[in-house]
Amino acid sequence: MAAPLQVPGRTKPRRWLKYLGVSVIVFALIIVAAMFTLGFVRIAPPVAAQVVDAVTGKPVPGMNICLQAQDLGRSLLESKTTTTGGSGRLFFTPSVHTEFLRSLRGYWIRVTDPAVPVGAACGADINFSELNNGEWPSSLAPDGNGRSKYFPVALLRGDADPYMSYWGAMHRSMDFPIDLRIVLIPFLQNPEDCKQIADPPLAQDCRQLNVYAAAMSLRTNLNLESRTRAEALCSELPHPTISGTCEGSFLRVWLQQQIAHGNIEALRNH
Numbered sequence: 001m002a003a004p005l006q007v008p009g010r011t012k013p014r015r016w017l018k019y020l021g022v023s024v025i026v027f028a029l030i031i032v033a034a035m036f037t038l039g040f041v042r043i044a045p046p047v048a049a050q051v052v053d054a055v056t057g058k059p060v061p062g063m064n065i066c067l068q069a070q071d072l073g074r075s076l077l078e079s080k081t082t083t084t085g086g087s088g089r090l091f092f093t094p095s096v097h098t099e100f101l102r103s104l105r106g107y108w109i110r111v112t113d114p115a116v117p118v119g120a121a122c123g124a125d126i127n128f129s130e131l132n133n134g135e136w137p138s139s140l141a142p143d144g145n146g147r148s149k150y151f152p153v154a155l156l157r158g159d160a161d162p163y164m165s166y167w168g169a170m171h172r173s174m175d176f177p178i179d180l181r182i183v184l185i186p187f188l189q190n191p192e193d194c195k196q197i198a199d200p201p202l203a204q205d206c207r208q209l210n211v212y213a214a215a216m217s218l219r220t221n222l223n224l225e226s227r228t229r230a231e232a233l234c235s236e237l238p239h240p241t242i243s244g245t246c247e248g249s250f251l252r253v254w255l256q257q258q259i260a261h262g263n264i265e266a267l268r269n270h
Contacts, residue, residue, distance in 0.1 A: 047092040049180035051084045051111060053148065054206060055196050059088025060150065060184055064114055066122035067092050069107040078107075079122055106158010109174065111182060113150040115143065119170075126154050126170045128241065132249045136216035140187045148186040151209050155182065167242055169205035185209055211236050215246050219253040222263060227254060 047067060051060045063084045069077040084090050112121055118134030119126050142148045154166075157174035174180065185206045188194065191214065194206035215233040218226040227250075234246035 046094045047177040049090050049182050051088045051182045054183045054185045061086045064112045064121050065090050066110045109155045112152040116149045119152040128245045138217050140189050150184040169208050212246050219250050
C-alpha cells in the first residue's frame with residue numbers, strides 16, 4: 001500500500017517585518033512633523049504678570065501694556081495690547097505663528113504710563129531718540145489724585161539686538177512669563193528717595209532715571225540758573241551717551257523757549 005503524500009506545512013508570516021515597517025513609517029512621520037515645526041511654527045507662550053511700584057510694592061493699575069514678537073530680521077510677527085486692572089495684573093494668551101524659516105528673535109513687553117508720553121506705546125528697545133523727543137513732565141510730583149507717574153520699561157525674552165543702543169535702566173531681561181512681576185520706577189521729586197528700594201541695582205536705575213527727569217523738568221524754565229542746574233544733573237549720569245542725550249535734549253527745548261519769548265540776551269550767552 002502506497003504511503004500517503006506529505007504536503008509541506010505553510011510557513012508562518014514574519015509579523016516582526018510588518019511591525020518594523022509600521023515603526024519606520026511612524027518614525028519618518030515624526031521627523032517630517034518636527035522639521036515642519038522647526039521650519040514653520042513659532043510659539044509665543046502665555047504671559048501672566050503683575051505690575052507693581054518699585055518703592056511701595058503696591059499694584060499699579062491703568063498702565064498700557066504692549067506685547068510684540070519679532071523675528072531675527074526685526075520683522076513684526078505679532079502685536080497685542082492690554083491695560084493693567086485694579087490689581088495691576090495682565091494676561092496674554094499663547095499664540096502660534098506659521099512663517100517659513102523665520103527664526104523668532106524673541107518677544108517684548110513694553111509698559112508705559114498713559115500720563116507720561118515718553119516713548120511709544122509699543123516697540124522693542126526704548127532707544128535714545130525716544131528719550132530725546134519724549135514729552136517729559138514738568139512736575140515730578142503725583143497728580144491731584146495722589147497717583148504717581150512711572151517711567152517706561154521694555155522687557156525682553158530672547159536675543160537682544162546688538163546694534164541697538166539703549167539705556168539699561170529702561171531695558172530688562174524677562175524671567176519666566178508665568179507669575180511674572182514687573183517693577184515700575186516712579187517719578188520722584190527727590191532722587192535720594194530711591195534709597196527706599198531694597199534691590200541695589202534697581203535703586204541705582206531709579207536714581208539715574210530720576211536725575212534725568214529732574215533735568216528735563218527744568219526745560220521750560222527761562223532763567224540761566226535752571227540751565228546751570230540741568231547741566232549739573234546731566235553730568236551726574238554715568239554714561240557719556242546718556243549724559244550727552246540729557247544735555248542735548250534739555251538745550252533743544254530750552255533754546256526753543258528762549259526764542260519763543262524773544263530772550264535775545266540768553267541766546268547771546270549760549
